[in-house]
Amino acid sequence: xxxxxxxxxxxxxxxxxxxxxxxxxxxLLKERGLKVAIQKLDxxxxxxxxxxxxxxxxxVFVLDDGAETDLDLGHYERFVDENLSRVxxxxxxxxxxxxxxxxxxxxxxxxxIQVIPHITNEIKRRIGLxxxxxxxxxxxxxxxxxxGDIESLPFIESLRQMRSEAGRENTFYIHTTWLPHISATDExxxxxxxxxxxxxxxxxxxxxxxxxxxxxxxxxxxxxKIAQFCDVDPQAVVxxxxxxxxxxxxxxxxxxxxxxxxxxxxxxxxRRKPDLSQWREIVTQARASKPVVRVALVGKYVELxxxxxxxxxxxxxxxxxxxxxxxxxxVNSVELEKGNGWEEVRAADGVLVPGGxxxxxxxxxxxxxxxxxxxGVPYFGLCLGMQVMAIEFARNALxxxxxxxxxxxxxxxYPVIDLMPDQRDLADKGATMRLGxxxxxxxxxxxxxxxxxxxxxxxxxxxxxxxxxxARGDFEGRGVRFSGVSPDNRLxxxxxxxxxxxxxxxxxxxxxxxxxxxxxxxxxxxxxxxADKAGVLAExxxxxxxxx
Ligand code: GLN
Numbered sequence: 001x002x003x004x005x006x007x008x009x010x011x012x013x014x015x016x017x018x019x020x021x022x023x024x025x026x027x028l029l030k031e032r033g034l035k036v037a038i039q040k041l042d043x044x045x046x047x048x049x050x051x052x053x054x055x056x057x058x059x060v061f062v063l064d065d066g067a068e069t070d071l072d073l074g075h076y077e078r079f080v081d082e083n084l085s086r087v088x089x090x091x092x093x094x095x096x097x098x099x100x101x102x103x104x105x106x107x108x109x110x111x112x113i114q115v116i117p118h119i120t121n122e123i124k125r126r127i128g129l130x131x132x133x134x135x136x137x138x139x140x141x142x143x144x145x146x147x148g149d150i151e152s153l154p155f156i157e158s159l160r161q162m163r164s165e166a167g168r169e170n171t172f173y174i175h176t177t178w179l180p181h182i183s184a185t186d187e188x189x190x191x192x193x194x195x196x197x198x199x200x201x202x203x204x205x206x207x208x209x210x211x212x213x214x215x216x217x218x219x220x221x222x223x224x225k226i227a228q229f230c231d232v233d234p235q236a237v238v239x240x241x242x243x244x245x246x247x248x249x250x251x252x253x254x255x256x257x258x259x260x261x262x263x264x265x266x267x268x269x270x271r272r273k274p275d276l277s278q279w280r281e282i283v284t285q286a287r288a289s290k291p292v293v294r295v296a297l298v299g300k301y302v303e304l305x306x307x308x309x310x311x312x313x314x315x316x317x318x319x320x321x322x323x324x325x326x327x328x329x330x331v332n333s334v335e336l337e338k339g340n341g342w343e344e345v346r347a348a349d350g351v352l353v354p355g356g357x358x359x360x361x362x363x364x365x366x367x368x369x370x371x372x373x374x375x376g377v378p379y380f381g382l383c384l385g386m387q388v389m390a391i392e393f394a395r396n397a398l399x400x401x402x403x404x405x406x407x408x409x410x411x412x413x414y415p416v417i418d419l420m421p422d423q424r425d426l427a428d429k430g431a432t433m434r435l436g437x438x439x440x441x442x443x444x445x446x447x448x449x450x451x452x453x454x455x456x457x458x459x460x461x462x463x464x465x466x467x468x469x470x471a472r473g474d475f476e477g478r479g480v481r482f483s484g485v486s487p488d489n490r491l492x493x494x495x496x497x498x499x500x501x502x503x504x505x506x507x508x509x510x511x512x513x514x515x516x517x518x519x520x521x522x523x524x525x526x527x528x529x530x531a532d533k534a535g536v537l538a539e540x541x542x543x544x545x546x547x548x
Pocket of ligand 1: 354355356357358382383384385407462463464465466
């Protein structure tokens with residue numbers, strides 16, 4: 001099988017939606033019956049984003065195989081709906097770590113190790129792993145940052161070399177740029193795009209397509225001008241004005257003929273005509289006027305919404321399915337501890353506590369959980385959010401005032417959340433995180449089982465601590481159901497309160513598996529309870545079954 005490669009670079013500025021563009025193009029190709037995978041090349045030196053601050057880097061997206069990756073992989077999976085592999089995210093840190101390890105082992109037989117060819121060869125090897133691991137016939141490769149950055153040079157050079165190695169007819173280069181708007185003259189400018197393409201050319205890459213982003217409509221003459229000055233076909237200049245509905249991007253690209261152009265240029269053989277009706281439905285539903293519900297998202301990285309990207313998207317997907325407009329009130333749990341922000345929590349129709357690490361802001365989250373439990377407000381806890389729910393229940397319903405997780409208080413009298421005994425020996429070695437997909441068995445008749453309509457599910461994890469089995473009996477006697485457990489019953493995966501409209505926590509992260517075309521059942525169940533609490537008659541609009 002000949003693998004076709006599409007390389008996506010960015011120019012002018014970052015944050016113009018390169019990841020979404022890439023994901024949407026992936027969807028257009030999948031819609032044609034092609035097997036697609038997407039890889040992100042991140043030029044930073046960290047080995048993976050797992051240890052990076054969410055403030056700087058946004059969410060860490062976790063894959064089935066447990067890889068901790070860039071949040072763009074979340075976009076890829078949500079749009080293309082293919083579960084990606086750890087080879088789909090490469091950082092400079094990983095590349096260098098490998099090359100240096102080989103050098104130390106003497107694999108280079110005393111040779112001088114250089115960026116070219118050693119680093120570029122390792123980058124190309126990792127690009128080549130994607131079709132091998134995923135079986136994809138079309139591989140999209142996005143390079144983080146903007147062309148001209150010092151740190152991305154080895155990646156760009158590797159993409160350049162791929163052209164002759166994979167064959168000119170099997171490679172396609174897309175450059176995504178930004179057209180600034182000058183308010184004095186009310187016009188969009190193409191000059192930075194021209195400069196950016198020149199920069200890319202200087203590095204040996206001539207783009208086959210330019211996706212020109214702007215915050216307003218892009219006149220046809222401008223697109224022609226870009227084609228002329230940047231030496232690409234007029235049909236290959238794709239104007240992409242900002243849309244209020246991100247899931248419209250595949251539709252906009254298709255309308256402009258981007259899918260057909262790529263297919264033709266690469267000589268791809270589509271197996272079917274693209275059917276984007278499901279995406280049109282999503283966009284129509286997104287724009288339809290719907291009753292508003294308010295969800296207080298109580299976390300500590302709330303200033304940067306990207307830190308909770310998948311949670312926000314999951315609420316959005318489920319909102320479309322339930323037929324409500326979800327307004328998120330971003331509540332800082334550290335502030336709750338000081339008595340600030342409670343108006344938002346009290347006014348909310350639902351409370352969601354997402355994942356997190358470390359002590360800071362924990363008490364604020366526990367107080368928010370207490371409010372939700374006592375006031376009958378729907379509560380959804382994700383990972384840390386489940387642990388918070390357990391601590392709150394132990395303290396205020398079971399009367400263990402000092403209950404805590406040993407993560408926050410190693411000497412707690414009632415360690416309701418703790419390391420598993422076999423983890424403790426490993427703790428010093430640092431290899432203690434439970435990462436990736438694990439099966440979970442649901443208790444028949446529980447809220448969880450009714451939401452999923454399944455007996456066993458698989459969900460993604462990223463945590464170290466677990467519900468302490470010694471405490472299970474105390475909880476069960478008081479109306480708590482452990483409605484999801486590992487098949488060997490050693491690990492609590494879901495806990496829920498029987499006497500509450502909806503108070504449910506998951507040790508896993510359901511947000512990593514929600515797709516616009518397949519909203520996550522637990523998010524749907526949560527929003528149904530939220531809509532009920534808000535008193536809005538949410539007319540459920542069932543989405544068509546996924547055509548995968
Ligand atoms: N800090 C908790 C743990 O390590 C929860 C992690 C999370 O929410 N992802 O178990």
